[in-house]
Amino acid sequence: DSGVTQTPKHLITATGQRVTLRCSPRSGDLSVYWYQQSLDQGLQFLIQYYNGEERAKGNILERFSAQQFPDLHSELNLSSLELGDSALYFCASSAQDRSNEKLFFGSGTQLSVL
Amino acid sequence: LAKTTQPISMDSYEGQEVNITCSHNNIATNDYITWYQQFPSQGPRFIIQGYKTKVTNEVASLFIPADRKSSTLSLPRVSLSDTAVYYCLVGDSRSNDYKLSFGAGTTVTVRA
Numbered sequence: 286d287s288g289v290t291q292t293p294k295h296l297i298t299a300t301g302q303r304v305t306l307r308c309s310p311r312s313g314d315l316s317v318y319w320y321q322q323s324l325d326q327g328l329q330f331l332i333q334y335y336n337g338e339e340r341a342k343g344n345i346l347e348r349f350s351a352q353q354f355p356d357l358h359s360e361l362n363l364s365s366l367e368l369g370d371s372a373l374y375f376c377a378s379s380a381q382d383r384s385n386e387k388l389f390f391g392s393g394t395q396l397s398v399l
Numbered sequence: 400l401a402k403t404t405q406p407i408s409m410d411s412y413e414g415q416e417v418n419i420t421c422s423h424n425n426i427a428t429n430d431y432i433t434w435y436q437q438f439p440s441q442g443p444r445f446i447i448q449g450y451k452t453k454v455t456n457e458v459a460s461l462f463i464p465a466d467r468k469s470s471t472l473s474l475p476r477v478s479l480s481d482t483a484v485y486y487c488l489v490g491d492s493r494s495n496d497y498k499l500s501f502g503a504g505t506t507v508t509v510r511a
Binding site for chain 1: 433
């Protein structure tokens with residue numbers, strides 16, 4: 286158990302809909318990262334938050350947004366969903382924001398867009 | 400951004416030692432090398448991290464030559480449960496980008 290909690294584990298929805306994925310980082314970790322992993326794809330970085338502030342951005346679509354709340358949990362919002370958004374979404378956390386820190390990953394949310 | 404290159408896949412048999420080499424020619428002085436393991440439908444898991452020479456833990460060993468332009472993850476006496484994707488990451492102290500891309504990793508398949 287990494288200590289990172291993601292909910293829900295599975296999500297099935299239709300095209301055009303909006304969903305929210307939730308992540309609770311390890312106790313004491315200030316950084317949260319979101320990754321997307323599609324079939325046969327590597328882990329694609331989406332966005333990082335550190336202590337409530339956006340820290341780094343990857344190739345995140347404009348239809349996607351995220352935030353980190355004062356209690357440090359984070360939510361990833363996906364809107365106007367398309368079939369291609371079906372993927373495994375991972376959240377990771379680390380203690381600080383230094384380049385050599387270990388990342389601890391959650392078990393992911395499997396999103397299926399039908 | 401410190402770029403890494405590693406083999407796409409490797410096959411092995413139970414009980415053998417598996418060595419995965421990662422190239423990182425533009426590694427910076429302050430950068431560490433970190434390896435993660437990912438099983439299907441699970442999040443990656445930290446395996447080992449090193450800066451130079453050799454690091455060993457209960458799971459693996461990491462060998463880093465003096466020039467640090469490459470590193471080798473060694474998995475001793477693998478079992479079927481070691482079948483996974485292994486990612487090599489190099490921290491880039493000049494930016495925060497290293498965590499941004501895990502690349503394709505090396506798919507290790509262990510056969511009976």
